[in-house]
Structures are given as structure tokens and as C-alpha cells.
Amino acid sequence: MTNAIQKLYPSTKMSIVLAVILFTLMMPGYISQYSVFPIFIIIAFISGVGTKFLSAFIKSIFVLVLFIFVFQCFLIPSDTVIWSKGILTLYKEGLEASLLMTSKIIAISSSLIWFFLVTPIKDMMFALEKAGFSKKFTFVIYSTIQLIPQMKKLSQTILEAQKSRGIETEGSLMIRLKAFLPMLGPLVLSSIQQTEEKVLALEARAFSATVRKSSYYQMSKKPVDYLVISVIFIGFMIFVWWRFFK
Amino acid sequence: MSMITMKNVYYQYPLEKEQVLKNINLSIEKGKVYGLVGHNDAGKTTLCNVIRGFIPSFYRGKLTGEIELDGKTIQEYSMGDLATRIGYSFQNPFTQISGVKETVFEEIAYGLENLGTAPEVIGEKVRELIAMFKLDALQEKNPFELSGGQKQRVALAAIIALDPEVIVIDEPTSQLDPQGTEEIFKIIDLMKKKGKTIILVEHKIDLIAAYVDEVIVMSQGEIKMIGKTSEVFTNKEVLTYGGQLPQVALLSLALQNAGITMPTIPITLVEAQQAIEKILSREV
Ligand SMILES: Nc1ncnc2c1ncn2[C@@H]1O[C@H](COP(=O)(O)OP(=O)(O)O)[C@@H](O)[C@H]1O
Ligand SMILES: [Mg+2]
Numbered sequence: 001m002t003n004a005i006q007k008l009y010p011s012t013k014m015s016i017v018l019a020v021i022l023f024t025l026m027m028p029g030y031i032s033q034y035s036v037f038p039i040f041i042i043i044a045f046i047s048g049v050g051t052k053f054l055s056a057f058i059k060s061i062f063v064l065v066l067f068i069f070v071f072q073c074f075l076i077p078s079d080t081v082i083w084s085k086g087i088l089t090l091y092k093e094g095l096e097a098s099l100l101m102t103s104k105i106i107a108i109s110s111s112l113i114w115f116f117l118v119t120p121i122k123d124m125m126f127a128l129e130k131a132g133f134s135k136k137f138t139f140v141i142y143s144t145i146q147l148i149p150q151m152k153k154l155s156q157t158i159l160e161a162q163k164s165r166g167i168e169t170e171g172s173l174m175i176r177l178k179a180f181l182p183m184l185g186p187l188v189l190s191s192i193q194q195t196e197e198k199v200l201a202l203e204a205r206a207f208s209a210t211v212r213k214s215s216y217y218q219m220s221k222k223p224v225d226y227l228v229i230s231v232i233f234i235g236f237m238i239f240v241w242w243r244f245f246k
Numbered sequence: 247m248s249m250i251t252m253k254n255v256y257y258q259y260p261l262e263k264e265q266v267l268k269n270i271n272l273s274i275e276k277g278k279v280y281g282l283v284g285h286n287d288a289g290k291t292t293l294c295n296v297i298r299g300f301i302p303s304f305y306r307g308k309l310t311g312e313i314e315l316d317g318k319t320i321q322e323y324s325m326g327d328l329a330t331r332i333g334y335s336f337q338n339p340f341t342q343i344s345g346v347k348e349t350v351f352e353e354i355a356y357g358l359e360n361l362g363t364a365p366e367v368i369g370e371k372v373r374e375l376i377a378m379f380k381l382d383a384l385q386e387k388n389p390f391e392l393s394g395g396q397k398q399r400v401a402l403a404a405i406i407a408l409d410p411e412v413i414v415i416d417e418p419t420s421q422l423d424p425q426g427t428e429e430i431f432k433i434i435d436l437m438k439k440k441g442k443t444i445i446l447v448e449h450k451i452d453l454i455a456a457y458v459d460e461v462i463v464m465s466q467g468e469i470k471m472i473g474k475t476s477e478v479f480t481n482k483e484v485l486t487y488g489g490q491l492p493q494v495a496l497l498s499l500a501l502q503n504a505g506i507t508m509p510t511i512p513i514t515l516v517e518a519q520q521a522i523e524k525i526l527s528r529e530v
Binding site: 121122125135139142143146194197198199200201202203204205206207208209210211212213214215216217218 | 344
């Protein structure tokens with residue numbers, strides 16, 4: 001955690017995300033939206049999370065975008081045919097719709113992926129609590145963020161147990177499904193049970209106390225945070241003026 | 247002075263046919279250490295949950311009878327209040343971890359944060375506890391990556407951080423090696439010296455004999471025996487409830503049956519040594 005960008009206050013980083021979202025929605029067309037993505041690749045590398053950013057993007061958004069393209073361009077028939085071969089036909093309207101849609105998805109999601117990669121959960125929780133959100137709210141956020149890695153770990157443990165009992169867990173889709181489906185029961189059950197027990201663990205740590213929670217971990221907005229926010233704000237105002245009033 | 251009193255307490259878990267606690271009458275004196283013993287499923291954990299108020303606020307079911315803490319019925323306390331008055335260390339090590347903190351240090355600090363303690367005070371207290379529990383090497387580790395025994399030690403530290411008057415500890419040493427066990431008992435002893443009231447569920451009979459003031463024997467949801475450790479642990483009745491007696495007590499009882507009169511029935515090794523020395527000097 002030595003990177004200056006990672007050390008920015010969470011709301012500073014969030015304001016960048018907000019600016020990107022508003023820009024994406026206010027800007028017509030798709031070219032400027034698509035250019036957000038390469039910019040964020042650069043920002044991600046400067047923030048020290050370049051490879052993580054690319055891998056997260058390809059694993060999640062890229063697949064979604066590909067799906068939208070195939071679905072919109074080839075499967076929804078419309079008037080203008082651009083290209084056709086055999087059973088495949090590419091329609092102009094579909095292509096345009098998917099370009100518009102995916103450009104926005106890519107721009108917004110790349111800013112969000114970047115945000116979550118460069119903002120430690122700890123910082124996020126601190127900022128939320130500081131901003132006056134209740135313990136319960138931040139706890140729900142935290143547990144939700146933790147849910148996926150925890151489920152992953154749990155399912156790995158169950159898979160290993162199955163393997164050691166001689167159940168095949170690797171190979172064709174059918175074999176994997178056969179190994180995976182019986183796992184769902186225990187996975188869901190133990191997740192529920194863990195939540196139940198966690199409530200008690202939290203209670204033992206005075207979670208219900210009515211006083212305002214304090215934090216041992218402290219962070220604060222630095223001059224650079226105010227600078228970044230000002231730059232974003234002024235930049236965005238200029239954009240709004242250029243877009244709507246010029 | 248009585249810290250906790252229970253009168254005619256019965257409890258039945260939801261959807262269960264049988265009562266798990268039956269006719270519990272109990273008076274826990276302030277500043278004493280109680281050893282709660284009994285066979286598996288005797289109802290020890292359930293009794294702890296009643297004392298802590300998790301029954302019936304968390305586990306529903308049918309609870310009857312009177313339970314008082316420090317002169318007020320337990321229902322008069324708010325949930326937050328109870329947390330600072332009764333510390334509870336759970337039997338299951340996986341239940342112990344809050345799951346919202348990334349290091350052992352922060353895990354111990356969490357309860358104090360919930361109480362709104364100032365950061366400087368938190369730092370000071372947590373460092374003190376880390377030294378006391380010998381957790382220095384673990385303080386930067388993620389609580390999830392700890393072993394069962396380590397989790398339990400961290401949890402106990404996190405509970406003691408809140409400085410509760412009563413500490414309920416459910417089988418703290420079941421996952422610990424002899425050295426770790428010894429350390430937990432030293433901490434219990436230290437807490438006793440600070441005037442805390444302690445209720446300890448534990449199977450290691452020799453350690454209970456050495457550290458505990460009073461023993462409560464439970465069997466099938468009932469309190470069968472209660473009294474001074476030296477009295478309960480020299481009474482063979484314990485065995486009929488599936489309980490155990492310290493080895494030295496059993497040996498001395500056997501010797502007495504064989505006609506060798508013992509000055510007292512010892513329950514710890516040290517007492518046994520003294521008794522034997524007495525017998526030997528008598529024979530000289
Ligand atoms: N949440 C629960 N719901 C229903 N029955 C329970 C629950 N927890 C414990 N019991 C039952 O209550 C009895 C006493 O359990 P417990 O208090 O855990 O005993 P001990 O701690 O002495 O081993 C057991 O028969 C157990 O099966
Ligand atoms: Mg138990």
C-alpha cells in the first residue's frame with residue numbers, strides 16, 4: 001500500500017467513478033465512451049493494479065459484452081442487413097444498439113473495477129462509518145464483499161473432501177456438474193449456519209451497543225484529495241458547459 | 247454477594263420435545279470462579295447461553311423461571327449492556343471470529359470500537375492484551391488463518407478487552423496443547439485476581455481442581471451437585487453422573503477404603519504430596 005493513488009481517500013476515488021458515470025451517460029455516441037477503457041488501463045497500471053484490472057475485466061465484463069454483441073447483432077432481426085453468410089446475418093440496428101450499450105457498460109464497469117481494486121475494504125468501511133452510515137449498513141456491505149471469497153473457499157474445502165472420498169470432480173461438464181450439485185446443499189446450509197453464528201460473535205463484541213462506533217484505524221483527506229476533487233469538479237463543469245451550453 | 251441468581255429455570259429449544267434445562271437453581275457469587283462440568287449434551291452450553299441472554303433473545307424456545315444479574319432481571323438489560331457486563335467466549339472456535347477484521351490486532355480492538363472507545367485508549371488496551379495473551383507473533387495475521395486454539399485465545403482476549411464483570415468461557419482449551427491450556431488457566435487466574443466472576447466449562451478435571459472455587463455438576467439438563475471444589479471433587483457421587491474425579495482423589499479414596507486413613511482427601515497434586523508427607527511422618 002505505498003501507491004499514492006491507492007492512498008487517496010475513498011470518496012475522492014468515488015468522485016472519479018461518479019464523474020465517469022455521468023460523462024458516459026451524458027455524452028452521445030460511443031467513441032468517447034470506448035476511450036474511457038484504455039485510459040483506465042493506464043490509470044490501473046499507474047495505480048499498481050494493471051494486471052489485476054485486466055484479468056478482472058476479461059473474466060467478467062468482456063464475456064458479458066461478447067454475449068450482448070452476439071445476441072443483439074445476429075439474433076434480433078431488423079431491416080438493414082450489413083453482412084450475411086449461411087445462417088449468420090449481421091443487422092445494422094443491432095450492431096449500433098450493441099455498440100451504444102457496450103460502450104457504456106465498459107466505461108462504467110472499468111471505473112468501478114478500478115475503484116474496488118485500489119480501495120481497501122478497510123478504507124471503504126472507515127469512510128462509510130465516518131460519513132454517518134450505521135454499523136449495520138457497513139456490516140452488510142462488508143459481509144457481502146466477503147461472501148464470494150468465503151463461498152469460494154468453502155466450496156474448495158467441500159470439493160477436496162469429495163475428492164478424498166473418491167468422487168470425480170474434474171473432467172467433462174457432466175462430471176463437474178455431478179460433483180457440484182450435491183455440494184450446493186451443504187454450501188448453502190453452512191453459509192446460513194455461519195451467518196447465524198456470526199451474529200452471536202458480533203453480539204459478544206457489543207455490536208448492539210447504542211453509542212457511536214469509533215475506529216482504531218484512522219485516515220483523513222489530504223491536500224491531494226482536495227486537489228483531485230477540485231480538478232474533477234472543474235473538469236466536469238467544463239464538460240457540462242461544452243456539452244449543453246456552447 | 248450474588249452476581250447471578252437463577253430460580254426454577256426450565257428451557258426447551260424450539261421444535262424439540264424435551265426440556266434441555268430442568269429446575270435450575272443457582273447462585274453465582276461475585277468474584278468466584280465456577281467450574282461447570284458434566285457429560286456431553288448435559289446442557290452446559292445451553293446454560294451458558296441462558297446466562298448470557300442469547301436464550302431467549304437469539305435462540306427462541308420456551309424459557310421459564312427467574313434469572314437475575316446484579317439484582318435486576320436479565321430482561322431489564324439491553325443487548326448492548328449485556329455485552330459489556332457478561333463476556334462470552336464460545337465453544338466453537340469458528341464462532342469466535344467477527345469476520346469483519348483483517349488482523350488479530352483489529353479483531354481484539356473491534357469490541358472497543360463498538361463501545362466508542364477513543365483510538366488511543368484502544369491501542370493501549372489491545373497492546374496490553376496482546377502481551378498478556380502472548381499474541382505478539384500473531385497480531386498482524388488474518389483471524390481466519392489461525393488454528394482453532396489460536397482463534398479461541400484471540401476471542402478470549404477480545405472479550406476481556408471489554409472488561410466485563412462476568413466472564414463465561416465455554417471449553418476454551420478443547421483445541422489447545424498442554425502449554426496453551428496452562429496459559430489460558432493463568433489468564434483465568436489473573437482475571438480472578440482482578441475480581442471477575444468466572445463461569446468455566448471445562449473437561450480437564452485436574453486443572454479445574456487446581457483453579458476453580460466451586461464446581462457445578464450437570465447431568466441431563468439438571469444441576470446434580472454444587473459446592474466447594476474440595477467437597478464436590480472428593481465425593482464419589484460425581485461418578486454416577488458421568489463425571490470424573492481427579493486421579494489423586496480417586497487414589498486417596500481407594501487407599502481409605504483399603505484402611506489407610508487420609509488426613510484429607512487431596513484433589514491436586516500439591517495437596518496429595520502434602521497428605522502423603524503427613525502420613526509418612528506419622529508412621530516414622
Ligand atoms: N440449537 C439447538 N436446538 C435444539 N437442540 C439443541 C440446540 N443446541 C443444543 N441442543 C440440545 O440440547 C442438549 C444440550 O446441549 P448442550 O447445551 O450443547 O450440552 P453440552 O454443552 O453440555 O454438551 C443436547 O441434547 C443438544 O442436542
Ligand atoms: Mg457444550
